[in-house]
Amino acid sequence: MALSADRAAPEGFEDFFRSAWRELIKHAMVVGATRDEAEDAASQTMLEMLRRWPVQPHPLGYARRAVVSNYIKARTRGDQRIAQRLIERGHVPHQEGAEDSRLTASEDDEWAAGVLSLLPPAQREVMERITQGHSRDETLAVLGKSSETVRRNLCDARVRLRQLLHPDGELKQPASATARSREDAR
Amino acid sequence: MTRGEPARDALDAIDEAVARISDAEVDRHLAKILRQGGFRGSSVPFTEAPLRLKGSPGGHGPARLTRLGGWAAPLAAAAAVVLVVICAAAGSWLFRSLSSHPGDSGAPAQGTPAVSFTGAPAGPYAGVPAYYVEIANPSLAVVRATATGATLARIATRTPFAGVTGGADDRTFVLDAQRSIMGPAVRWPGHPAFYLLRLSSSGAEESFTRLNIAAPPDGAAVAGMALSPDSSKLAVALDTGTPGAPGLLEIRVYTLATGTFRTWSAHGLADSQAPEGFTGSGVDASESISWAADSRTLAFDVMNQNFTRGVRLLDTAASGSDLIADSRLAVTERDQGGREALTSKDHVSQCVTNSIISADGSAIVCGYTTDIAGRDTTTGFIRYSASTGKQTAVLGVHEFKGQAGGDISLYWVNSTGNILIGGVLTPGGIRVGVINGEKFTPLPGITHLGAAAW
Numbered sequence: 001m002a003l004s005a006d007r008a009a010p011e012g013f014e015d016f017f018r019s020a021w022r023e024l025i026k027h028a029m030v031v032g033a034t035r036d037e038a039e040d041a042a043s044q045t046m047l048e049m050l051r052r053w054p055v056q057p058h059p060l061g062y063a064r065r066a067v068v069s070n071y072i073k074a075r076t077r078g079d080q081r082i083a084q085r086l087i088e089r090g091h092v093p094h095q096e097g098a099e100d101s102r103l104t105a106s107e108d109d110e111w112a113a114g115v116l117s118l119l120p121p122a123q124r125e126v127m128e129r130i131t132q133g134h135s136r137d138e139t140l141a142v143l144g145k146s147s148e149t150v151r152r153n154l155c156d157a158r159v160r161l162r163q164l165l166h167p168d169g170e171l172k173q174p175a176s177a178t179a180r181s182r183e184d185a186r
Numbered sequence: 187m188t189r190g191e192p193a194r195d196a197l198d199a200i201d202e203a204v205a206r207i208s209d210a211e212v213d214r215h216l217a218k219i220l221r222q223g224g225f226r227g228s229s230v231p232f233t234e235a236p237l238r239l240k241g242s243p244g245g246h247g248p249a250r251l252t253r254l255g256g257w258a259a260p261l262a263a264a265a266a267v268v269l270v271v272i273c274a275a276a277g278s279w280l281f282r283s284l285s286s287h288p289g290d291s292g293a294p295a296q297g298t299p300a301v302s303f304t305g306a307p308a309g310p311y312a313g314v315p316a317y318y319v320e321i322a323n324p325s326l327a328v329v330r331a332t333a334t335g336a337t338l339a340r341i342a343t344r345t346p347f348a349g350v351t352g353g354a355d356d357r358t359f360v361l362d363a364q365r366s367i368m369g370p371a372v373r374w375p376g377h378p379a380f381y382l383l384r385l386s387s388s389g390a391e392e393s394f395t396r397l398n399i400a401a402p403p404d405g406a407a408v409a410g411m412a413l414s415p416d417s418s419k420l421a422v423a424l425d426t427g428t429p430g431a432p433g434l435l436e437i438r439v440y441t442l443a444t445g446t447f448r449t450w451s452a453h454g455l456a457d458s459q460a461p462e463g464f465t466g467s468g469v470d471a472s473e474s475i476s477w478a479a480d481s482r483t484l485a486f487d488v489m490n491q492n493f494t495r496g497v498r499l500l501d502t503a504a505s506g507s508d509l510i511a512d513s514r515l516a517v518t519e520r521d522q523g524g525r526e527a528l529t530s531k532d533h534v535s536q537c538v539t540n541s542i543i544s545a546d547g548s549a550i551v552c553g554y555t556t557d558i559a560g561r562d563t564t565t566g567f568i569r570y571s572a573s574t575g576k577q578t579a580v581l582g583v584h585e586f587k588g589q590a591g592g593d594i595s596l597y598w599v600n601s602t603g604n605i606l607i608g609g610v611l612t613p614g615g616i617r618v619g620v621i622n623g624e625k626f627t628p629l630p631g632i633t634h635l636g637a638a639a640w
Contacts, residue, residue: 009225011323014216021212026204035203043219050223051616052595054324054636056348057364057407136197155196 010053017046020060023135024067030130030154032162033071041071064133118164123157126150309333310627313605314620315356315598317389320638321347327361329389332640335631338389345379349408352639353417354479354545359383359639360397360420362408377401378408380420382442399445402438409435410474414481415545418442419502421484423475437475437486437509439502450500450509479545479601485516487540497541497550499572517541517550517570541570542599548572549603551581553594565594565610567621569603581606581621598640607640 024045028038045066049055055062116124116131129139140150220226311333322328324346329339345363352359364378380397402408402424410423420440436451475486482503488496488510498513506512541552550570569579581604595618598607607629609618619628 007225009220011325014220017216017219018209018212021215022204022207025207026200029200029203030197039215043215046215046219047222050219050225052636054321056321056324056637057409151197158196 010050013050013053016049016059020063021046023060024063027064027130027135028067028071030136030158031068031071031127032158037071038067041067044070058133061133064135065131068131068133116161119157119160122149122153123160126153127157127161130154310622310625311620311629313600313622314607315352315640317356317385318597318638318640319350319352319359319361319383321350321361321636324348327383329383329385329391330631331389332629335629339385339391341383341391341394347637348378349411349637350639351411351413351420353413354415355417356640357385357387357392358413358417359385360411360413362411362422364408375405377404378406378422380422397440397442397445399440399442400447410486410540412475412477412484414477415479416481419477419481421475421477421502423486435488435509437484437500439484448502448507450507450512452509474540476542478543478547480547483543483547485541485543485550486513497543497552497570499543515575516572517575519552540596542596543572544599544603545601546603549578549599551596551599551603551606553596553608567594567596567606567608579604581623597638 021042024042025035025038028041029035033041045063048066049059049063116127119127125143126139129142130136134142136150136154139154140147143150314332316332317338318330318332320328320330325343327341327343327347327350328337329341330337341361343363346365347361347363350359350361359382361381361383362378363381365375378401380399381394382397383394384392386392397420399420402422407425408422409425410421412421413419414421418441420442422438422440424436424438436449438447438449440447475484477484482501484500484502485497486500488498496515496519497517498510499516500509500513504512541550543550548571550572551567552570553565553567567581568577569581570576571578595609596606597609597618599605604623606621607618608621609616609632616632617626617628618632619626
């Protein structure tokens, strides 16, 4: 489809973008993204929303969930490439690689939920709210816990989640290519 | 951030980093996104953002290479090249049948009323409704001809339109309107209002009247809406939550002739099956709840707190008011362990759109997106058997060379679930069309599509 740059932006999109951009960057970073990763994920999210604008009924809630999903997608694509690379180099037998179809399923937020299930309960409780699109303030209100407790759990969850999504150590543990099996090995 | 760093420091550091983002930087990102989307900004000059060299802060490829580790750099670099290439490469639509089941061949079930469309288009658009209603922007709904994209009617509103659904006669539609307030969370003040739109045989507006039905609670948001095939009932999925206090899923079925309604709701968070107000994304413009042709069986998506996702069928003519206990799980798209119900060679894993039940009740269809071995991206539509819960076909696969965003929407399915109208976001923009087996026929005149109903 040819897209013409002569078309005006859909009504309301620019205002939404300006009001939501920083929030999306912050949201992705809270989940564990670096600034660069957060910008990538936020850009992808905004582009998707632009192409289907108006996104209804909850554009900001949608955007928060999408930015987390896009961040995780980007990271897990790295996992997939690494898994494939391990197979190609013979570090992982092909059959084991074939079992890594779970990695290919990591394109979606359901897989993220599976990763979240590896977090300790208190951390998972907080991070689930964030990945579901709640802001930090909303999460505080929903959980009814002290601000300090939520912040600490969130911060710990962020570190833990980043470890789960980061392919560190795969050469040392080539047979443990999935996040769950890596966790089990610890 | 490093491990062991005080929690407050990490979040404060994020807040500080975000606070340093200048308005000019936001505008540069906005300009870039608009350009990528094929739009010009109304107030942002279209100057090129400063070129960021690879490896510089905010750059792409090399940062990724660092994260992948040096040994993976060549592979990731190759992937980056592929990403560039796919911007110009067209995908291909394929058809892949899984093991077919008797009764899932697409033939109408016995006794199923045939749905006819007077004036329905012929040729590649045969078998699909002649007209659709699109919410072009919150202030305007537009009636278009499916085959030509021609605008047939415009319905303006002062209260913003939020959603639309259509009956099986291709003449009757219902739109809901409600104001929303953007903030840290979106609020929906007031009551949703519903309007009945009737079209003439030529697709012109015949009437547009407010439905005289009891309004949902103040502040409730309409998360899904489905007009029954005979246009006698309106099912509405409601999100009664407020910012900070998500509501539970509630579905109302209004009888339009009398204005009466029945309500089904989930128990609460103590119930492990409680869907916690989730009826599909509710934002992908797809139908989130759908009727079978009997105008009594209602299909709705659920995801419980264990993140099990599936489609349940509710007999709206039976007694009861418990959305979970009084419905049956027809399809499990993803189980509690995060495993897909069935893995095909394409690693089809789960639905990413809401699901639609075919009019004959035999099939449930949804859209998916996933990768092939981490190299290529596919998007397409999965057909499940409503009786066995098994996947019976993967339809209209759109295959990208390389990894690409695979956004997908499903708007309509025919009586047997083998002809669809759906949209796929490709590197070149959104493609909305008719998927009939292996053939994808783009619909003309669509450059972007939000909420729409056929």
